[in-house]
Amino acid sequence: MPDDSMTAQKADSTGNQRPEGEVMLTVAGLKTYFSTRQGVIPAVDDISLEVRRGKILGLVGESGCGKSITALSILRLVPSPPGKIIAGRVVLDGKNLLELTEKEMGHIRGNEISMIFQEPMTSLNPVYTVGKQVMEALILHQKLSKAQAREKALAMFNLVGIPEPEKRIDVYPHQLSGGLRQRVMIAMALSCRPKLLIADEPTTALDVTVQAQILRLMKELQEELNSAIILITHDLGVVAEICDDVNVMYAGRIVEHADVYELFDRALHPYTAGLLKSLPKMYQENERLYNIVGMVPNLLQLPKGCRFHPRCESARAICREAEPALFETGGSHLVRCWKYKG
Amino acid sequence: MAETLVTSNGLKKYFAGSAGWFGKSGDVVRAVDNINIAIGKNETLALVGESGCGKSTLGRLLINLLEPTEGEVYFKRQNIYKLNPAERTAFRKQVQIIFQDPYASLNPRMKVRSIIGEPLETHSLAQGKEMDSRVGELMNLVGLEKGYMTRYPHQFSGGQRQRIGIARALALNPELLICDEPVSALDVSIQSQILNLLKDLQQQLGLTYLFISHNLSVVRYMANRVCVMFLGKVVELGSCKAVFDQPLHPYTQFLMMAVPLPNPKLRNREKRILEGDVPSPINPPPGCRFHTRCPYAKGICAAEEPELADFGGRQCACHFPLG
Numbered sequence: 001m002p003d004d005s006m007t008a009q010k011a012d013s014t015g016n017q018r019p020e021g022e023v024m025l026t027v028a029g030l031k032t033y034f035s036t037r038q039g040v041i042p043a044v045d046d047i048s049l050e051v052r053r054g055k056i057l058g059l060v061g062e063s064g065c066g067k068s069i070t071a072l073s074i075l076r077l078v079p080s081p082p083g084k085i086i087a088g089r090v091v092l093d094g095k096n097l098l099e100l101t102e103k104e105m106g107h108i109r110g111n112e113i114s115m116i117f118q119e120p121m122t123s124l125n126p127v128y129t130v131g132k133q134v135m136e137a138l139i140l141h142q143k144l145s146k147a148q149a150r151e152k153a154l155a156m157f158n159l160v161g162i163p164e165p166e167k168r169i170d171v172y173p174h175q176l177s178g179g180l181r182q183r184v185m186i187a188m189a190l191s192c193r194p195k196l197l198i199a200d201e202p203t204t205a206l207d208v209t210v211q212a213q214i215l216r217l218m219k220e221l222q223e224e225l226n227s228a229i230i231l232i233t234h235d236l237g238v239v240a241e242i243c244d245d246v247n248v249m250y251a252g253r254i255v256e257h258a259d260v261y262e263l264f265d266r267a268l269h270p271y272t273a274g275l276l277k278s279l280p281k282m283y284q285e286n287e288r289l290y291n292i293v294g295m296v297p298n299l300l301q302l303p304k305g306c307r308f309h310p311r312c313e314s315a316r317a318i319c320r321e322a323e324p325a326l327f328e329t330g331g332s333h334l335v336r337c338w339k340y341k342g
Numbered sequence: 343m344a345e346t347l348v349t350s351n352g353l354k355k356y357f358a359g360s361a362g363w364f365g366k367s368g369d370v371v372r373a374v375d376n377i378n379i380a381i382g383k384n385e386t387l388a389l390v391g392e393s394g395c396g397k398s399t400l401g402r403l404l405i406n407l408l409e410p411t412e413g414e415v416y417f418k419r420q421n422i423y424k425l426n427p428a429e430r431t432a433f434r435k436q437v438q439i440i441f442q443d444p445y446a447s448l449n450p451r452m453k454v455r456s457i458i459g460e461p462l463e464t465h466s467l468a469q470g471k472e473m474d475s476r477v478g479e480l481m482n483l484v485g486l487e488k489g490y491m492t493r494y495p496h497q498f499s500g501g502q503r504q505r506i507g508i509a510r511a512l513a514l515n516p517e518l519l520i521c522d523e524p525v526s527a528l529d530v531s532i533q534s535q536i537l538n539l540l541k542d543l544q545q546q547l548g549l550t551y552l553f554i555s556h557n558l559s560v561v562r563y564m565a566n567r568v569c570v571m572f573l574g575k576v577v578e579l580g581s582c583k584a585v586f587d588q589p590l591h592p593y594t595q596f597l598m599m600a601v602p603l604p605n606p607k608l609r610n611r612e613k614r615i616l617e618g619d620v621p622s623p624i625n626p627p628p629g630c631r632f633h634t635r636c637p638y639a640k641g642i643c644a645a646e647e648p649e650l651a652d653f654g655g656r657q658c659a660c661h662f663p664l665g
Contacts, residue, residue, distance in 0.1 A: 062529035063500075163618075177619040207392035208556065209616040212600035216615055234530060237602030241609050260606045278534035279604055280563035283586060288541075289534040289563065295499050296529070 020054035024228055025074070025113075025196055030088030032066075032073045035081065041299045043069040043083070045252035051196060056222060056229045058243035058260070060236065064296055065249040067232045071198045074230075075113060076105055092196070111141045114189040118201035120181035124173040130184045131169030134191055141192045156187040161217060179210035183217070190221060197222075200232045215242055236279060240264055245332075248272045251297055251307040254326065257334040268335040270312045306338070314339065347518060347550050348381040348404055353413035355399050369624050373399040375574035376413075378650075381518070386544065386551040388565035388582070390558060390597070392620055395571040397554050401520045404552065405437040406430075417518070435465060438511035442523035444503035448495040454481075454506055455491040461513040480509040485539060501532035508539065512547070522554045537563060558601050562586055570594045573623050573631040580656025588665050590658035593632050630661065638662055 032044040044066040051057050059067045072078045074090050076097065090097040097108060117123045125133060134156060135149040144152060150169070157165035160183040173181055182202060189197055199218065203211040219242050222229050231243060239246055239260065246263045248256040248271065256269040267273040277290035294311040297303055303310050309319040318338050326334040327341050355374040373396040381387045381404075389397040402408045404415055406422045415422050417433060425433055438461075441447035448457055458477045462468040468476050478488035484505040495503055504524065511519055521540065525533040537560065543549060553564050561568055561582070568585050570578040570593065578591040589595040596616040603611075618635050621627055627634050633643035642661050650659040 062531060179619055207620065208558075209392065209596060209600045210619065211602070212613070212615045213617070215602070235602065236530070236604040240604045240606040241602040243606075264604065264606050275530055276604065278531060280534075280537070280559040282559040282562050282598070282601060282603065285583070286563045289538055291535050291538060292531040295501060295532065 020052075020226060022053045023050045024053045024093055025051040026089070026091045027070070027074065028089045028091070030070065030073055030090065031086045032069050032078055032083055033086050034083045036300075039300045042252050042302075043299065044073060047088075047249075047252075047254055049247055049254065049257070051228050051230060052245070053195075053228055054222070054226045055244040056219075056231055056242055058239040058246040059230060059232045059249060060234065060239055060246060061249035062234055062296055064251075064299070066252045067249050068200055070249075071115065071200055071230060071232055074198065075109055075115060077109075077115075107141075110137055110194070111192045112194050113196045113198065114192065114194040115198040115200065116182070116185045116189045116202050118204050120178060120185045120205070121173065123185060124181060126173055129170050129172055130176065130181075134169075134184065134188045137188055138191055152191065153187070156191050157184075159190070159221070160184075160187045161213075162187070177210075178206050179213060182206060182210075182214055186214075186217065186221070190225070190227075193225065194227065196228045196230065198230045198232070201234070202231070203238065204233070204235070211238075218242065236275065248275075251302065252299060253307060253336060254334075255308065255336045257326070257332065259332060262331070262333055266333075268329060268333070268340060269308075269337050270314055271308050274311075306336070345383040346380045347383045347418065348552075349416045350377055350379050350400075350404065351414045351416070353377045353400070353403055353415060354411045355396075355403055355408060356411045371623050372574045372626060373623060374403060374410075377574075377576055379569060379576065379579065381550060381552060383517075384544075384548055384550055385567065386553050386565045388553045388555060388561040388568045389571060390555060390561055390568060391571035392556065392597075394573070394620060394623055396574040396623070397571050398522055400571070401439070401522055401552055401554050405439065405518070405520055406433070407439070431465070435514040436516050437518045437520070438514065438516040439520040439522060440504075440507050440511050440524045443527050444500050444507055445495075445527070447507055448503055450495055453492050453494055454486075454498075457495070457506060458509045458513055461510065465514060467514070476513070477509075480513055483512065483543070484509045485535075499532075500528055501535060504528060504532075504536055505539070508536075508543070512543070515547070516549070518550045518552065520552045520554070523556070524553075525560060526555070526557065533560070540564070558586075558598060570597065573621065573626050575631060575659065576650055576657070577632065577660070578656070578658045579650070580653075580658075584656050590653060590656070590663040590665055591632075591660050592636050592638050592664060595664060630659075 027047060027049045030044055030047045034041040034043055047070055061067045069078060073085050078085065085098060092112065131153050134153040138144045138149040138152050154165050154169060157169060162168050162180060162183050203214050206214060233239060243260050246258060246260050247254050250271050256272045267276055274292040278292060280286050280289060292311055297307060305321050306319045306323055309315040324336050324338045326336045329335055329340050353374055354376055357371040357373055377400060389400060391397050403410050422433060455477050458480055459473045462473055462476060477491060481488045486502060486505050525536050528536060544551060555561050565582050567580060568582050569576055572593050578585060578594045585594060589598060599613055616635055621634055629644040629646055630648050633639040648659045648661045650657045
């Protein structure tokens with residue numbers, strides 16, 4: 001699908017020709033807390049992760065686990081107040097983004113890291129044509145003239161598979177279907193050829209046949225441009241379909257990290273294992289579904305010890321007392337559970 | 343299928359676009375277009391399809407929350423659109439609905455006691471102490487502590503709110519429950535709790551479910567039979583096992599192939615992806631409504647609309663069925 005002009009640019013884009021698999025973004029000890037009248041909410045509590053060039057990292061978890069706030073923290077877009085990044089480093093190719101000035105950060109956003117959101121209707125401006133919105137980023141970040149920007153925007157529309165781009169570039173968001181709107185968002189996000197794309201539930205609002213198209217498109221573009229993606233989702237099917245590495249989050253913490261094959265083969269954390277068991281299977285008669293009992297804890301009243309222990313079937317005395325660290329279990333498989341303390 | 347509980351006959355619902363600012367007058371959305379289905383007593387029939395296919399509209403027509411443009415619905419052999427007031431009140435007690443969004447479907451200013459008790463009050467079935475004890479029973483039934491009776495909806499999590507919605511629907515001992523995407527707004531770990539609860543309640547109370555969902559894995563778990571809709575039409579109908587094992591309609595096949603499977607080893611399975619978007623229901627394509635996206639379409643598909651035909655106990659509307 002990508003045309004020649006895009007392939008030609010591959011070589012001159014910054015950094016993207018470096019070896020695949022090399023770590024490009026490191027998040028270390030990130031803490032983002034929110035101050036509310038009821039108390040301090042540790043939405044992201046000591047998160048560390050690595051994004052490798054040319055790979056898709058999945059960030060999975062249920063609502064409120066901190067996956068979106070992690071993404072917003074990387075881009076320094078956490079609304080402040082009430083939110084505040086109180087500790088940690090976010091290092092992109094040697095630069096700690098948390099130490100940059102707001103102006104320098106403005107250059108990183110869109111140019112080096114860009115983001116797409118769940119609801120394409122609310123993230124596009126309804127009073128401008130979609131072409132104008134894609135061109136805006138190009139004119140701002142790449143200092144292109146209007147005519148050049150339009151040409152580039154057309155090339156991007158082509159790249160993301162929008163049919164009849166010459167016609168579609170001049171329409172308003174409401175004139176497009178959900179799937180096309182999400183393609184516009186992807187075109188916009190990729191127009192400045194970022195090294196890293198953060199996609200927050202990019203297909204959750206879409207129908208399943210359109211979801212399949214968008215997932216295929218993201219995978220193709222990521223391979224074509226050798227960029228990296230952080231894919232935030234609650235859908236384990238989507239993770240299994242396109243991610244390379246996975247971090248599972250629970251109540252502000254990473255509870256398990258593994259290569260995608262390893263994770264689905266040998267989920268170690270009782271939470272991950274429980275989630276996998278509670279999914280109905282499409283191609284077989286189902287036994288009664290497994291239930292994880294109870295519900296996600298209130299971040300204002302976190303349980304003592306392991307944050308998952310009140311719902312855990314294999315909780316022991318120590319789980320109620322002390323919180324486990326992320327233990328190594330061979331290879332890059334990490335798990336925050338006392339059962340796997342070395 | 344044992345005894346039939348609900349039957350629809352040539353059911354149609356057209357929505358006329360209003361003349362005015364945005365809508366062109368004369369636009370007609372054919373949300374439900376000539377549907378004949380039957381739901382057996384005690385079974386779960388699933389309605390699946392993508393947004394705009396008419397599945398929610400059909401659900402609402404079947405319990406007379408909407409008036410049809412044409413056609414009839416029979417509930418226990420009574421035409422539900424031709425009931426006298428007394429019969430209508432009786433009918434209303436026998437059919438209930440559970441909604442998708444547990445945040446929007448509960449009145450934030452009412453306590454749980456009044457939310458669950460409201461149907462009892464409306465039908466003058468219980469009040470005072472008696473009502474409290476019935477509400478308590480219902481809360482126990484759906485796995486809520488009855489001590490929470492005096493709380494407001496915002497004090498509950500999404501899963502608990504959905505349980506409140508279920509308790510309210512069960513208050514009048516209905517026979518038919520329309521479950522309209524009951525778990526779509528819930529987290530995975532809560533989803534299985536609610537699905538198991540619905541299954542238990544069905545067995546315990548002998549309920550019949552019309553289960554509307556876009557999630558095919560959930561449908562496989564819940565339903566006995568599945569009805570696939572596309573732009574207001576039924577394209578395939580049959581037992582879950584038959585349809586999932588070997589779909590006859592190309593749309594069903596593509597819909598199933600598009601579902602991401604939670605097993606990375608299958609990521610390179612044969613996967614053909616449907617191109618394009620769902621056509622607008624305002625001016626659906628002539629002939630088979632799916633032919634503009636169908637890779638198997640031939641000349642006749644654009645010219646002639648296929649009838650829903652029998653294929654050994656199941657039905658499919660396609661000129662060139664698979665298999």
